[in-house]
Amino acid sequence: MKTPHLTRRELLAGAGAASAAALTPAPAVAATEGPFSADWQSLASGYRHPAWFRDAKLGIWAHWGPQCQPEWGDWYARALYQQGRNPWDQGETAYENHLRRYGHPSRTGFLDIIGQWKAQNWQPDYLVKKYQRAGARYFVGMGCHHDNFDLYASKNHEWNSTRVGPKKDILAGWSKAAREAGLRFGVSNHSGHAWHWYQPAYGYDAEGPMRGRRYDAYWLRKHHGQGKYWEGLDPQELYTGPYYVAPPGIRTIKEMNDWHGQRDGQWLEGIPAGNIAFVDKWLKRQKQIVEDYKPDLMFMDHAGVPFGNYGLEAVAHYYNQAVAWHGSPDVIMTGGILDSFAQRALTWNVERGVLDDIHSPPWQTCTCIGSWHYDRRHFDNNSYKSAKQVTQILADVVSKNGTLLFNVPVRGDGTIDEKEEAIVDQFTSWTQRNGEAIFATRPWHKYGEGPTKPPPAGAFGEDKQKPFTGEDIRFTMRGDTLYAIFLDWPQGESAIQSLGANALPGAVIERVDLIGGPQLQFRRDADALRLSVPPPQDGAFLPALRIRGRGLV
CATH class of the missing domain: 2.60.40.1180 (Golgi alpha-mannosidase II)
Known part of the structure; x- marks a missing residue:
């Protein structure tokens, strides 16, 4: 997607690290059995990037969950609670859209969107086979986004897709389809940021006729669910509980947005002070994904390893499980900002960006033809990436020893739209003709030549790429x-x-x-x-x- 404005993730990254007062040191974590222990030296010395990943070159991702139900783009479950206009907003904002279609977030919040998400037309076999024909060697499904809704039969979190919403094990459906198509299977986990990301849901309108009226997360409790689809569930478990609650008396939208931006609007990855329970539960949920779904790849939406020793334990547990399954740690776990030493233990994922030269060890870039979550405006405005643009990215990334993870946004009902179908079909025609120049290849001694210079290396640089x-x-x-x-x-x-x-x-x-x-x-x-x-x-x-x-x- 061509976006002339600052992205959400750039805004959070630019907000800086959390203050020391907001974080607590990581305590020791009980280690799992196996050759890997929860420390960088053990992980880096015992891990090697598997050959299957070096050969794969292309994965396709369904960045799909209840935030796709409104068809209004990424981060809907946070943005619906934010008045005013953000740098990335074009046209109607998520707050305005939600107010018009669903009502004021003091009464109708994201919890109610989950109840409307049914995935009634989802056919994972059809989609995965389509992506396999396009050349994908691995497929990635989403396990949980920042919205804190588990898309699998979670044993540690009641707000999951088998209990409410579609009442389906989404990961199980994707996993079965991928493996029957001969693809490696991956899972993305974004849940580590939910504790701060959701905090605007505890706020209120700073301006307008509903000024001062607290949003639903602030007042909803378990007993309010009687007779509703979520009866027996605790809304505070979904919304993660109050942590950064805007104080009364904020009178302007700018003041409210600044207040959140200085607190929950940062990309926080340390342990939240006084909230070790969230981190304990995060680790249990992550371990269950690994143990029950045996992914070949774990996409972790973090700059590095979250939550100190807890994050290192998650990596060690995953690699030890792979050794138990296959005899070697032939799996991939990603991180977004890794130094050269950390890249020996994890795989560098460059979100919506490129590198400017051949890089070793192997790395991954992830991008999308539109917004990460389905956004109907891309369909209406004909603003998807073209198949040609996707192919250009693929060739550029592969020439530099990378792999492309490419997201095709899925609608709330479980389908992709006809324009997305056409883009995938056109891309498939190219890979079926020219795949020998991509798959199972290795970089030459130089990645390429030509007059068009690459943008600065790193995440979020793709929009700065000049036409080839x-x-x-x-x-x-x-x-x-x-x-x-x-x-x-x-x-x-x-x-x-x-x-x-x-x-x-x-x-x-x-x-x-x-x-x-x-x-x-x-x-x-x-x-x-x-x-x-x-x-x-x-x-x-x-x-x-x-x-x-x-x-x-």
Whole structure:
């Protein structure tokens, strides 16, 4: 998605770390049995990135839960409790949308949205098979978002999808579909931020006719559920309990938003003082996901490892479980901001961003064709990423030793819309033709060439990427074969400077083929390999060349 404004995550990251008063030191945690212990040295020394992940190159993600029900984009369960306009808002805000469609959040909050989410048209087999045809080697389902609603048969959290909402084990459905399609299965866990992320639900309108009226999280208790869909459940368990509760007397929207921004609006990853119970429960929930669903990948929505020793214990437990299952820790657990040492223990995930060179060890970028949660406005405004843009990202990431995790947003009913279907189908046509240049490849000695420079390396840089041209090329290799992927269709004669005689002295180029097309005539001089690519056929939007010879790789 092209977004001209600051993203939510950038805003939180820019707010800085939590103050010391807001966090408490991590106590010792009982260790799980196995070769890994809950310390960085043990994790880094005993872990190696598995071959399956290095070969995979492409995963597809269903970032799907009850926040998709309103079809109003990401972070709905927080944003509906925030008056005013945020930097990322365009058009009607989530608060305004909620007020118009559902009522004031003092009476109708996110708890009520969960009750409307039924997933009635969900067909996981259909979707996963579609993604398998597109080339995905792994599929990721969401276990729990910041909304604190578990999407599986949780033994430690009553607010889960088998008790209320769809009354289905969402993770079990995804897992079965993925494994029957021959894909690795992953789970994303975002729940560690729920304790601070939900706190606006305890606030109130600072302005307007409902000024001062507290939102539903502030006053709802278990007994209020009598006769309702959530009878017997405690709303405070869902909303995580009051922690940063806005005091009475705030008179302006700006003052209210500033108050939250300085507290719960930070990307907090330490143990909240006085709330060790949340962290204990978080660890139990995480361990259950691992033990019951045996994921090949755990996407952890954290900068590093959350909650100190508790987070390290979660990593050690996962790796020890993998050893028990398979004899080796052949699984992936991600982190968003990792130094070089931590990247030996975890896998660096670069959210909506790219790197500017080949990086070792293997890494992952995650992005989406629209908003993380389904947003109908992308459909209405034709603002999804195109299949061509997704393919450009894939080629760029793979050339730099990375893997792309690509989210296709799912509607509340469990389907994807027809425009998303078309994008996936167009992308599938490209991967089925050119997949040999992507899957099970390795980076060449340089990632590529061309006039278009990459944006600054790291998360949230994709919107700063300038359009690629037919002179921008990315390289991969497999065995003795070199591949060159053009990031746009070239016009006229192309000159691949990295393959000139001066750049590769001693190398001999014997044959060049357009993958899915004819053998190409070429000539090579000191400065470049020169050739002409025929016009595109059948909607092929990026050409890939197979180059063979001696001394190339």
